[in-house]
């Protein structure tokens with residue numbers, strides 16, 4: 254039985270011993286400075302009433318991250334409740350599809366985050382933050398959700414630890430996902446539809462921040478991704494970094510080396526950073542993030558903030574954003590509600606800026622094809638976000654050398670997307 258290392262324990266750059274080929278700028282800056290900044294990105298652009306609450310949260314997080322008892326509880330819940338570790342699965346049929354006539358082509362592995370309890374990587378962060386809030390004596394948990402993953406993961410932990418839970422959800426997303434709402438109610442959470450603005454994920458986050466400000470003493474906001482003011486991007490990343498740590502160990506067991514390429518979808522960026530972070534300093538490992546190009550990068554209907562955005566401030570942090578000339582975020586689009594967000598985690602903006610990670614866009618249509626392809630070839634139905642990462646293999650694989658090892662973060666199970674997919678791919682739709 255493995256003992257899980259769930260937090261790195263050191264919240265500063267690793268010692269030189271761990272730096273294989275030092276990627277100097279990453280080594281210095283992949284941990285935010287005292288202002289919560291990754292380079293020029295991130296920070297704490299919030300009203301004054303929030304500052305001391307965020308400072309307290311940061312010190313609580315730093316001390317618990319170094320606390321043996323907290324680590325022990327966290328790894329126990331991750332193992333026996335969330336179901337970690339997740340397998341690193343060799344997708345043989347998918348790999349065969351990219352075989353070339355003159356060689357073997359790349360080998361594709363899936364990091365099976367879809368097998369976690371509640372069906373996605375979101376539970377890694379929910380476990381960490383709800384346990385943290387519980388330890389701090391908070392009584393009430395709030396969260397935002399788009400397609401329900403983070404809401405359900407958080408509500409489950411709240412049921413487990415006996416805490417009150419309120420989940421904010423954009424009214425647009427609310428309408429399209431009745432089963433998730435029923436499930437959150439079943440778990441004892443209250444789900445509040447948010448009608449303001451575009452009534453999507455962006456507005457759900459804004460509403461949750463408003464709630465947080467109104468009750469700083471007893472409420473903890475479990476941010477669902479690596480966005481928001483410092484320390485959220487750091488904290489959420491540390492809770493998600495277990496994905497990459499397991500991947501390194503499993504790669505070593507399976508082929509005695511490192512992966513050559515890591516691929517993950519980027520909505521706000523937590524599943525990608527969870528896989529990437531462990532390899533930040535391994536310059537020989539390519540990091541590829543895939544954003545939602547919606548109906549095309551030039552259509553004006555996408556949510557590819559890193560590929561097409563400009564630097565601005567949203568939800569308390571500086572990062573790449575899709576915004577107008579006044580700095581107001583614009584309406585975004587993606588077939589996947591949780592990629593439908595005009596910004597992105599500041600750490601990705603930093604990794605893009607120094608050229609450590611690459612970012613590309615995949616359209617709704619390409620994602621749908623990848624969804625179907627994985628189901629047919631591997632008997633695995635992926636989430637629509639996941640399908641963006643899988644779709645990028647079509648462009649990536651032909652240019653990779655033989656035997657290259659590619660790890661894709663298979664970050665969600667796709668049952669809740671069946672209605673959307675059936676509609677777009679014109680399957681006989683008897684269910685709905």
Ligand SMILES: *Cc1c(COP(=O)(O)O)cnc(C)c1O
Pocket residue numbers: 373374375402403477478479518519520521522523524525591592636638639664665
């Ligand atoms: C929420 C979610 C996303 C988008 O958020 P990230 O912070 O980019 O992870 C992507 N994939 C899955 C499976 C999600 O649940």
